[in-house]
Amino acid sequence: MRMLKDDIERESHYHRSSPERKVNRLGREKSPYLLQHAFNPVDWYPWGEEAFEKARKEDKPIFLSIGYSTCYWCHVMEREVFENQSIADLMNLLVVSIKVDREERPDIDQIYMTALQAMTGSGGWPMSIFMTADRKPFFAGTYFPPTNHSGNAGFQEILQNIHHVWTNERTKVIESSERIRQFIASSASPAIKSKSATEHVFRLAFDEFSKSFDSTYGGFGTAPKFPRTSALSFLFRYYHRSGNIQARDMALTTLHKMADGGIHDHLGGGFHRYSTDERWHVPHFEKMLYDQALLVTSYLEAFQITHDRKYAHIASRILEYVQRVLTHPEGGFFSAEDAESAVSPYYPEQKKEGAFYLWKKSEIDRLLPEEEAKIAEFIFGVEEGGNVEQDPRQEFIGENIFFSAHAAEEYAGQFRAKSEDVAASLERAIERLFDERQLRPKPHLDDKILLSWTGLMISAFAQASQVLNNESYLEHAERAARFSMTKLIDPATGTLLRRYRDGEAKVEANLSDYAFFIQGLLDLYESSFQIEWLQKAAALMEDQIALFYDQDHAGFFDTRGTDPTILVRMKEPYDNAEPSGNSISILNLMRLSQMIGKSYYNEMALKSLALFGGQIEQIPQALPHMLVALDFSLSKPVQIILAGSRKHPVIREMVDEIHSRFLPKKIMLFADAAEGQAYLSRTVPFIQNLTPAGGKQTVFICENYTCQLPVSNLETMIDTLENLQQKNKPNVHPLRDDGGL
DSSP states (O other): OHHHHHHHHHHSTTOOOOTTOOOOGGGGOOOHHHHHTTTOSSOEEESSHHHHHHHHHHTOOEEEEEEOTTOHHHHHHIIIIITOHHHHHHHHHHOEEEEEETTTOHHHHHHHHHHHHHHHSOOOSSEEEEEOTTSOEEEEESOOOSSOBTTBOOHHHHHHHHHHHHHHOHHHHHHHHHHHHHHHHHHSSOOSOOOOOOTHHHHHHHHHHHHHBOTTTOSBSSSSBOOOHHHHHHHHHHHHHHOOHHHHHHHHHHHHHHHHSTTBOTTTOOBOSEESSTTSOSEEOOEEHHHHHHHHHHHHHHHHHHOOHHHHHHHHHHHHHHHHHSBOTTSOBOOEEOSEEESOTTOTTOEEETTTTOBOHHHHHHHSOHHHHHHHHHHTTOOTTOSOOOOTTOOOTTOBOOOOOSOHHHHHHHHTOOHHHHHHHHHHHHHHHHHHHHTSOOOOEEOOEEHHHHHHHHHHHHHHHHHTTOHHHHHHHHHHHHHHHHHSBOTTTOOBEEEEETTEEEEEOOHHHHHHHHHHHHHHHHHHOOHHHHHHHHHHHHHHHHHHBOTTTOSBOSSOSOOTTOSOOOOOOOOSSSOOHHHHHHHHHHHHHHHHOOHHHHHHHHHHHHHTHHHHHHOGGGOHHHHHHHHHHTSOOEEEEEESOTTOHHHHHHHHHHHTSOOTTEEEEEEOSSHHHHHHHHHSGGGGGOOOGGGSOEEEEEETTEEOSOBOSHHHHHHHHHHHHHHHSOSOOTTOTTOOO
16 A cells, blocks of 8 residues: 555655545556546546446536646646646536546547547647547547636636536537547548559658758748658658659758757757757657657668768667666666656746756856856857747746757867867766756656557667667667567467556557567567567567458558447558558568568558558658558568578678668568578578578578579678669669759
């Protein structure tokens, strides 16, 4: 019992555990977000039949509140609304209140986000839904203030209006909720007839991204700006396919400007969730695991394309942050860090967004020697009055957000100093400022482990081990994979589970959990050539097909369909902050088909691409990772098969050379005359005959399992790869101003 109380007090956002405050039902949960609301006077229920039965029995509507533990406006609404005793009393009287962690239950979140966007034209969190006892929504919004403010309805008034229409206009409520349910059902899977998209959609998508591209600051559209990593993945592949320099430069400019901006943590590494302005300067300060993983991949690909060490450095700094802050001692990865934190250790209840990251000039002057302070302030754009120009909420007065205002070379030229001395001083300043920042109250850490995001991070570490030739990154990926296969397996069924926290694994794994984890295992195999990772990926793909694949129409459902409380079984193709489970699943199917010779995997992938073909052609910019899968399907994947000893210096040299290149449609296998080769030969028989030529370490470079002559030295392998790349490229001039088309 003591452990439960400690857990609640640790996670409850303001540690409101005074004797007069009772713990509500959420105190029995493990979700950090639900535990943050455990001391609210609201009579919260977790999602489940108990709440639905109460609503039916008492003839009340349900208020569904969806958010996550590092959501800034979720915290604001909790403070202003759910901690307000009079509003809580009204909620307890008029509605049945349910609280859902969207990161634990993305299936619930997706359904009601569809409803919210249909009713309001936009979405966000906290999500506020009023619905019937049979879970049909009829009114929706996001953050509501406690009372009417600046023409916006307050939550107290909304509650009273909902009660009025529920009591006096029930028929309208029921009719409205049924129309919305029908809309959600129609949105659940593609209604357009299956149609195979062709490569002309790549140009359509490129044109759309070009229209919204910010040529000054990078990124797409205006503020707020999010890292659209799926878009960057597509643009890099479009460049690789077409030679379109503009596509490449749009992606590189975005990554460069993000790295220079305040969205990038210049002291501790990692990236914040999004920028509130067009310059990437003022971030929304929370840090999400999935952003770190996806951005590592983007920066690694930029490094492979350009060989500019800056991109490799940024990827390494992200991974350092993840290792330091977001890694479970046994190997999994935590979900996120909060945007706000206490302004002082002496007043933990006084919280402010960005408090951990912001600096006054006087603080820096006090901490650093005069010359180091001068250098750091010049390079990071620190100003006496603060460097946040637009601050409508007046939260950052006098504060500075670090960004790359100037390069060290600029300081050296302007103040007649040696560049190497300036760089050394800056490093000392960063180290001292970082150590000082570590003494501040830290943002809340959401320490739940999600399988999907862990899968993305396994991919990031595995890819970094390849591209940066760093064995420790591979070890981190392997530890996380073993953690997941130990902790996130349902012992009763052998299927995967989604969430692990504090010794408890819970929630059925959804499509993204399977897809992202399988992708991580495939990347892990191509990094280590340990056959167990490929075997596990193949076994999990069979499970995924059985649980999620639509045998009638193709594509994958997002859920298993076993939870009777889920209103609609969705089938999502759109790539948002994370790639869709369908786009990654299609890629996994095609990769596995090439790796283990199961042709029906490729047939499933092509049928699924055709299912979403109409959407791909209508709005290709909304499905950029599906375009990545389409690009793979329309290409000839190159199989690179190594024969010999994995640790032999010649093999290692060849592997390093391969990984240094941007080859997005390559498949790597290892014929090691042991368990791995025996496993592969069962479905790809010709691999049994691939042995070291003349006793030398050998590389076979193949298309459709038709191999060129075996290669046993680095120079010949490089020539073979370059000839193959040149053969598969269209006849375009790489420097044409029109982008090469």
